[in-house]
Amino acid sequence: MDSSRPAGRCVDAGGGTDGGTPVGLRPCDGSLAQQWVARDDGSLIGAASGRCLTASGPSARASLSLQDCTAGSGSTQGWQLPAQRGLVGEVTGPGGRCLDVPGNDPTQDSVFLYDCNRSPAQQWVSVGDGTLRVDGKCLDSGGNPQTGVDAPGIGVPQLPCSGASTQQWVAQPGGALVNPVSGLCLAALSGDLHAGVVVDTCSGGAMQQWHLAAQTQVRGQLVGIGGKCVDSDVADNATVHLWDCDQTAPQFFNTNGDGTFQAQGKCLDTGATAPGSGVIKNPCSGSSTQQWDVQPNGYLVNVGAGNVLDDQFGSTANGNALQIWSVNGGPQQKWSTPLRAHLAGS
Template sequence: MLATVVSVLVLATVGTGLATGAPAPSPQSASALRPAAEAAAVTFSDDFDGPAGSAVDSGKWQIETGDNVNNHERQYYTAGNRNAALDGQGHLVITARRENPGNYQCWYGRCEYTSARLNTAGKFTTTYGRVEARLKVPRGQGMWPAFWMLGNDIGQVGWPASGEIDIMENVGFEPSTVHGTLHGPGYSGSGGIGAGYTLPGGQAFADAFHTFAVDWSPNKVTWSVDGNVYQTRTPADLGGRQWVFDKPFFIILNLAVGGYWPGDPDGSTVFPQQLVVDHVRVTTGDSPATGGPITGIGGKCVDVAGANTANGTPVQLYDCNGTAAQRWSVGTDGTIRALGKCLDAASGGTADGTLVQLWDCNGSGAQRWDANAAGDIVNPQANKCLDATGNSSANGTRLQLWTCSGAANQKWTVTR
């Protein structure tokens, strides 16, 4: 335990580097990633709704304080809402600042930076399921945001015997790449087992929100970014070393500044920097994957925009790509589901032009659909058909309710 940490937890290494030379598997279809949506249940969810400036929900999160000598990080993690606060627009903002108003002391002397680190220890743990967050990372040399998990028995067995699952880490000198890593006994720190995922075309992760997730089941952990699977790990990857990922883990969000892996900030680093969190969600799912694409006019697929699981996310047409955002399960209850949520007529609308969206499944008529043999997908409450707006097959075409006409933009092929 770090004596400098005013917390019930060890400030264990935040995956001090993935295995050097570890292969980075190519992204693949997420078709085998998600369990059947109808078998999933949300076990933890925080959409960070609340007044601007307010602290996180203390019923879900605790805030760690102190520094981290293990990684030679430069920040001091503060309490309260100074460095971790809601923005009033449905986000948690973790802010790293170059300051020390509290005269905090770090392993190297007077601390140069402040930031925040939150965890769910003592409030929520999970064994298996889908663990995801939609995040926008900071940018700049020395920035080190992370979304990860630790074994709940860390207080008894220590690290790395507790196990660590790094769902997403980004270091500022790699703006286009994130890493997912396992740490355990005999494969920790720079010897962790993992891989990276790189955005195409030189895009930076700091430019937009992205959804980072692991799908975790007995003897298997699979990582994805925006529904694109980029690595799967099983005990076979450990070379006979102990697999310690079949027990409860808790969740951590933090923004570190400096350290062995990212290096320290330099003259190019602008402060403050922010890790913006749209949501954190954990869902269960214990049955084999089922369902598949729904295709319509122009051969395009029904798609959840941006693979975003937030309520109200548009449902649109898009080029078929095999990701989880295009994998739909038709339930015996009349629901059509993707990413653990339901296809929904906005605000329960029944008029022509009512847009459809993704929403928490709630059993309402707005989420009941009849996919019939004629190729129609009908909402019985409205007695209207699922319709591609404007008879268009362009990427991004919104889907809506419209009076059934038998036109091509209302015909769908459902893969069951």
């Protein structure tokens, strides 16, 4: 999850990962130091460190820091997040194509139309604050961030979320997406593949018609021992391993409530059901070995095998392979999963 945004600032660990690292509010920049994963026990895990957001005490003005997560520390490590009832899904536009980030690359700033394929680059989040977000960035109308002044024809990028007026969008009943300050509408240059997206004078025309397809979905990184992320190559049967969390597409998993974890269009899978079987990514097939049950204590239980996701030998080295194994209570079997995004009316 992205951290909370009071006055355009985010909860930030300042790039530190050690226990005791101070945590404060800093301008939102989309960095890993501002990414947090919520667990069902109320703890917030720093994606970069694997440590818990911790208050020095229960009193007002208590300082915040990163500390090792400790069971039963609800008074200092338990947090209540505001319920966000929003939408997650594809933004479908002219030609039936979807608003997309080129190359499925979260470092890209541009957006265009592409064939809808349910990839992470097409999963836009609207949580009710007026923004449209993908890959940790916000759709921006390209104008002056202080005044919101735009001109028809300005290209629309996706930029680090800043709370600027240029990142506000209001959906109209007729399908238009309007920046409320400039009064301009999101418009595609055509319905063709790779067509660019701009803001333009609202006309009600076909190039300004958009639809957010609502899908219940959780999206984000799976963070394990040592603050490392679940990662893999894109090929079928690719071995799943630990790697430094780096915000790349192979580390962003989607789940729509069917028990699967999907990255780059493939499902987290295990080739067999015996303890010690390797974890891989395969085309989604509906197999029980692609079903995972998220437990409140941090375990990810493979439904087909009855064993849990495990980091072999408890190593935090980049490239260390993952497997399924019987429950042993070790830190190599505890995983932070992303905060659920809820649909309005669900």
